Every structure is written in structure tokens, then in C-alpha cells.
Amino acid sequence: MNIERRLVRKDSLEKLFDILRQNKKTVFAPVMKNGKASFKPVGSFSSIAEDYIQTTQSSKEVIFPRVEKFLDYEKNGKEVSIKGFDYQSVTETVLWGVRPCDTIGFGTLNSIFNWDFKDEIFNARLSKTIILSFSCNKSDDYCFCTSVGGNPGSTAGSDILFTKLGADGDYLAEVVTEKGQAIVALASELFEKTESVEKEKFLANVPVKFNQEEIRKKLEKFFKSSQWVEQSLKCLGCGACAFVCPTCACFDIQDDAHGKIGSRMRCWDSCGYSQFTVHTSGHNPRSVQSQRWRQRIMHKFSYMPERLSVYGCTGCGRCSRACPADMNILEHLISIQEVKI
Amino acid sequence: MDDLRKRAKELIDTSAVKVVIGYEQGTGNKTRALFVENSEVADKLIFDSRCVQNLAAYVTKQEVKSKGKMAITATLPVMRAIIQLASEFQVNDDNLIVIGITPESKIIDFKNLEEVETYVHQFQIEIDARNREILDKLDKMTPSERWKFWIDELSPCFKCYACRAACPMCYCSRCTVDFNRPQWIPVSSNELGNLEWHFMRAMHLTGRCVDCDACANACPLAIPINLLTKKMIEDAKSDFGGYQPSLKGENLLSTFKPDDKENFIQ
Amino acid sequence: MAEFEPKIVAFVCNWCTYAGADLTGTSRIKYASNVRIVRFPCTGRIDYMLLLKAFDEGADGIIVSGCHPNDCHYTSGNFHARRRWMAFRSLCDFIGIDTRRIKFSWVSAAEGAKWADIVNTTVASVRELGPYDEYKKVAKKPVKEESHG
Numbered sequence: 001m002n003i004e005r006r007l008v009r010k011d012s013l014e015k016l017f018d019i020l021r022q023n024k025k026t027v028f029a030p031v032m033k034n035g036k037a038s039f040k041p042v043g044s045f046s047s048i049a050e051d052y053i054q055t056t057q058s059s060k061e062v063i064f065p066r067v068e069k070f071l072d073y074e075k076n077g078k079e080v081s082i083k084g085f086d087y088q089s090v091t092e093t094v095l096w097g098v099r100p101c102d103t104i105g106f107g108t109l110n111s112i113f114n115w116d117f118k119d120e121i122f123n124a125r126l127s128k129t130i131i132l133s134f135s136c137n138k139s140d141d142y143c144f145c146t147s148v149g150g151n152p153g154s155t156a157g158s159d160i161l162f163t164k165l166g167a168d169g170d171y172l173a174e175v176v177t178e179k180g181q182a183i184v185a186l187a188s189e190l191f192e193k194t195e196s197v198e199k200e201k202f203l204a205n206v207p208v209k210f211n212q213e214e215i216r217k218k219l220e221k222f223f224k225s226s227q228w229v230e231q232s233l234k235c236l237g238c239g240a241c242a243f244v245c246p247t248c249a250c251f252d253i254q255d256d257a258h259g260k261i262g263s264r265m266r267c268w269d270s271c272g273y274s275q276f277t278v279h280t281s282g283h284n285p286r287s288v289q290s291q292r293w294r295q296r297i298m299h300k301f302s303y304m305p306e307r308l309s310v311y312g313c314t315g316c317g318r319c320s321r322a323c324p325a326d327m328n329i330l331e332h333l334i335s336i337q338e339v340k341i
Numbered sequence: 342m343d344d345l346r347k348r349a350k351e352l353i354d355t356s357a358v359k360v361v362i363g364y365e366q367g368t369g370n371k372t373r374a375l376f377v378e379n380s381e382v383a384d385k386l387i388f389d390s391r392c393v394q395n396l397a398a399y400v401t402k403q404e405v406k407s408k409g410k411m412a413i414t415a416t417l418p419v420m421r422a423i424i425q426l427a428s429e430f431q432v433n434d435d436n437l438i439v440i441g442i443t444p445e446s447k448i449i450d451f452k453n454l455e456e457v458e459t460y461v462h463q464f465q466i467e468i469d470a471r472n473r474e475i476l477d478k479l480d481k482m483t484p485s486e487r488w489k490f491w492i493d494e495l496s497p498c499f500k501c502y503a504c505r506a507a508c509p510m511c512y513c514s515r516c517t518v519d520f521n522r523p524q525w526i527p528v529s530s531n532e533l534g535n536l537e538w539h540f541m542r543a544m545h546l547t548g549r550c551v552d553c554d555a556c557a558n559a560c561p562l563a564i565p566i567n568l569l570t571k572k573m574i575e576d577a578k579s580d581f582g583g584y585q586p587s588l589k590g591e592n593l594l595s596t597f598k599p600d601d602k603e604n605f606i607q
Numbered sequence: 608m609a610e611f612e613p614k615i616v617a618f619v620c621n622w623c624t625y626a627g628a629d630l631t632g633t634s635r636i637k638y639a640s641n642v643r644i645v646r647f648p649c650t651g652r653i654d655y656m657l658l659l660k661a662f663d664e665g666a667d668g669i670i671v672s673g674c675h676p677n678d679c680h681y682t683s684g685n686f687h688a689r690r691r692w693m694a695f696r697s698l699c700d701f702i703g704i705d706t707r708r709i710k711f712s713w714v715s716a717a718e719g720a721k722w723a724d725i726v727n728t729t730v731a732s733v734r735e736l737g738p739y740d741e742y743k744k745v746a747k748k749p750v751k752e753e754s755h756g
Contacts, residue, residue, distance in 0.1 A: 034563035034564070034565070036562055038497060057499070057562075066529075066530050067530060141368065142368070233404060234373060236507055238501050238559070243561075254529065256527060267530070324394070324560075324561070326371045326372075326373035479701070484704070487700075487701065487702065491702050525656050531747070533747065536702070540698065544694065573694065573698060576694070580697070594690055597683065606692070
């Protein structure tokens, strides 16, 4: 469908929020705690954080929770009764205040979770989620969305994208999908008709730093490079980068067993952990951190484009901001681009 | 700074060590670890008040250790960590040289770990005033209030284990939390899983923690987990007269006194 | 609703408290039946994580007991345990775990009456405190009543 442009007065945002709440929708929005913004269910408009470049965690948790329970079981002699995933528990959810580099990530996750196996739980959550995103009007040195096909005002993945027109201005609302139109229908008086608006001048300036297609080609011959060892020497092997990432989707199936009863769930996992690839025999095909770091980059910039036709990075820069050892992905990608083979 | 670079070059050029671990300017306003393996790289070494990452976490890392003999730029908390690691047989004079550095960027030359220990023992481990205040506030709460406080503070934790990775004392190749037979700690980063993980971490660091704050600094979600270890340092003071990392290797919880005093056993 | 019956798990050493509890029985001293005894070789073997596991699985109170100081079958297991209990207890208190629900004691093989008293007073005080809902809410274990014959 064609993108519809509407104008939303700055005072109307709160009204829109209240209307969403009145319509019994759970609204997840960025909330500040200990100086870090993260997505939480929000009851009042005033608790939504405003002054942040990027939330510490991506909003993927709303659709791909860090712990997702699949089933409960109970053993009775030789019988096992299973209570499966309750799809009724997935209710209409609104994601408020997402950045374009997150919304693009949902497309990437969608490719991963529907690659060969169709993940119904993921799909149920995604289909019930309405994404109201906000363009970026500021950025920092860790941002590089424009190098990986995004931009601070990209509508990709959004149902409605809001762009603030000036420091104290009103909002341009770009209604991208039918889900977005349904929101407009709930509060049509707030979405005024407007002439064409130039939003570009209100967007953050994020310069292009590398060419991801070039990186992909280079990686084909880069597997044995000594760069991986050099780059990863300071990596501590935690999972912060993967857990804040909007597209990292690795998980581990875990059972929580209590005698005859228990439940099975999937929990986030990270390729940075030394245990990630350990076999039952004790053998570890990725025994050192450089191999794990290589996997992270190769997966995002080589394997995923090859298999899923999408890149596994949205340029949000969260991993670099979160890293306790200052492993900066942008810096490493630029140095890969600069290496002559 | 020049002294530090000179010393690093000397150590590399004379083949006294294979690698010098120090700090360099990172991205943004961060500093980060630098591994100097040839003397040109030594010019990147820096030191200032931002250099708080505990570099001792690297000396037990396989990839770094396998390079050969190491030298490490060590602030007081790093020196403490090194002594603790030495007492646990993780480093020794044959594989590590310590380049001490004062907050004023003055180099301290140490001939061996014994000298490092002597230096370290001049200073008690003291909780800073800001955290002291928070601990006092928590002390005044009822247990129920503290329970709520911790459930809430730990709720964002997604178990990335950056705290564990950044901690020089957490060097086990297989952590209790990674065991699934028995499953000591629920893998889920839910309320119980988070509570038990941080409980276990604090217990394992009791009597070993050097109060470097690396765990809290590493936490991407800024959870004040160092309060747990700080509290254990405090209680070690009142219960056991405090502790200092020591080459003698008498860790608080691996030793005892027949006349240890408690007031709760019936 | 029937009166609340607390579930108490007792972690005891094989040589003193377990033998003491045995003596309670052979001396025909009656005591509260709310306690489930778990026998360990020594208090030094009682991992503090096991105590938390008891709460995870729905215990309302815990007893930890072993040989008196200087009487350890392995000479110093209980001295090590005592230090760990001190650290464990203060961490519990700091994190907000209700330490009134965790009773530590020394009960020798000759103290059958003391064991009965420890159990009875613990059951009484935990009964007063009520079920440990705070912890159970966090543990979120699907609760099922087992039937004991």
C-alpha cells in the first residue's frame, strides 16, 4: 500500500497513547532506569523516556522474549500430559518509540524464524504487535544504520513512523501498513491531513562508513585471516552484544524439571559463550574466542545474506555501546574493509 | 605515561615478556585493553582516571596466556587481583611481571609478586562513601523491603554474564551456573534465576573480591550488583576482622578459626 | 481451611545430628512431623545452594545442624561450615531472605531431647510466620500437593 502522510500535533501524542490504553492494548515504551532506557509495559504517558539516542536493549524482547515457555508437562506413570503454548495469552501489543534500526530488525528476525521451520509462537507475537516508531533526530559515533541499508527516517518494518518536525514541532506520521491504518481509525481526529512535508532535514545525520556488499565479498576469503585473533583478543566472552542486538536470535531449549512436573522453554543464548558449541563428548569446535568472534561477524555479514538474503545487522550500534571491553563492531568492520587480500 | 611506554618497550625489546597488557584510547570516551607485542605498539599505551577495567581478567584468558610471559599495567585493584590469583595458583613470578601504576601515573617497579603483596598490604579494602551510603540505607530497610529492592533491581538482568567475564576472580572454565547436572541455577533470566545467579556469584566472591567494581562497570544494564560483594566485604570485617589477598593463600572461606564468633547457632 | 502446616527441610550431618535424631526416636520422644531430614556426610558438605533449593521446592523453613565445634567426625568440617553459614546468613539477610526461617544448630548424637526441641520450636515459629509466600511467588513452581503415606 501507499504510505499515507498525516500530521499529528505534539499535544496529541498523549491523547493517542490514552486511546490505545482505553482500547485495552498493552503498550511497551522506553522507560529510564539507572540511566538506561529499556522497553517496559507502560501505563502512563509521562513515564515514557524521551531523551535518549538509543535504548540499551533492542525491542526484540517483546516479540522474542528472553524466556519463552513452550509447554508444561506432568508425568503420571507411563503417561505424560502436556499443556502446550497458550496462544490466547498473546494479546494485542503496541510497541511505542521504537527506532527505525529496530523495526528493520523485526524483518530480519522474521526471516530467521520462518526460514525452514515456521515458528508459530514468534509469528503469533509478531502478528499481534503494532509498531509505532519514531525517526532519529540525533545519533552518536556508534550509529551506522546508513552503512547497512537503513536510515534514521526509514519506514521499513513500521506500522506508523513518526518524525518530529523540529525541536518543539509537531509530528509527521507516515502510515505504512493496514495495522497502522487501524490505529489511525481509532483516533482519526488526531491524524490531520497535511501537505507534503520535507522530513529529511529533521533527521539525524549518519554518514556511510563502509559498504556491506564489499564486506560480504571479502568475508568469503577471510575465514583464515589473522584479523580475527587480533580483533578478539580483548573480548571477554560475555553475551552482552548478542542480548542487546535487535537481530540475534540464537536460543537454547531448557527444561525446568521438578520431579513429575516441569516446563520447557527457550532462553536466549549467545555465540560468544565458550559453552555455546560444546559437544556432549567435551569437544568444542569453537574452542577459542577468536573463532566465536569470527562466527558472530560471518553470521551477520556472510552466512545470513547467503541463506536468508538479509544482513544480520541494522547498524544500531548497541553491541558497541554495551561491550565492557570496547569491542566496537563498526571499527572492526571498517578494518576488515581496509584489509587487502 | 612516557615512563610506562618506556618500561613496556624495554620488557618487549629485551624479550623479558612476550606481551604487555595495558590501556589504550578506545572508541567514544572509553578506554580499553591493549596488548603490546612489539615496541611500536607501546606508543599507544595510555593511563588516566578512565582506566578502570580490571586487566587482571586477561591473565587467566587462554588466548592471552598462551602468548608466553606477560606483563600487566596494574592499579591497586589490579594488583590485589593478581595477588589473589597467585594465591589460587593462576599466576606466578615465572609467567607474570607486574608494572604498578599509581593514580598519579607514577610507575612502581616490582621485582616479584612478594613485593606487590607488600605494597598491596599497605592499604585496606575500603568501601567508598557513595556506596557506603547506599549500604546504610539498605541496612535500615526491613528484610521484606530489601527483598523487593533486589527483585526489582535484578529484574532487568538477562544473564549476559558480563559481570562474570569482567571479574578477574571468575576464571573457572566451567561455572556453576553452566552446570545442568545438577542444575544448580535456573537458566532462565526470570526472577528466581537472576536471584540465585547473583546470590551464588556473591558467595563465591566472599573473601576473594578485591572491590574493583569491574562487575558493575561491565553490566550493560547498570545493575548495582557490586553492592552484594561490597556488603560481603563489610560483613567479613565485622565477622572475621576483614581480609587482604595474600600469597599465603588463606582465603576467608577456605580457612577457619576454632573461636569464630557467631550469635545464631543454637 | 485447615491450619497451615509448615514444611521444614532439615540438612543434618551423619555422625551427630542424624544419630541424635535417631536417638529421639528410640527414646520415644514425640516431636512435630513437619520435618523432612536430609542426611549428609558432614555439615561441611552442605552446599548453601541446596538450602536455596529447599526454598525453591516449597519449604517454609530450614534446619541446618551438625556436630558441636571440636566434635566433627572429620575434625574441621563443622568449623568450615560455620564460616560459610555466617557468610550465607548475612547474604540472605542482605538480599531479603527471611533468616527467621533458617535455624542453625549443633545437636550431638547424645542430644535426642535437644533435637526434638529444635524441631518443635522451629515448626512453631515458622507456623507463626506463615507460608513463605514471598519466595514461592518468585520460584513460581507449579504447586502440587504430594501425598505422603
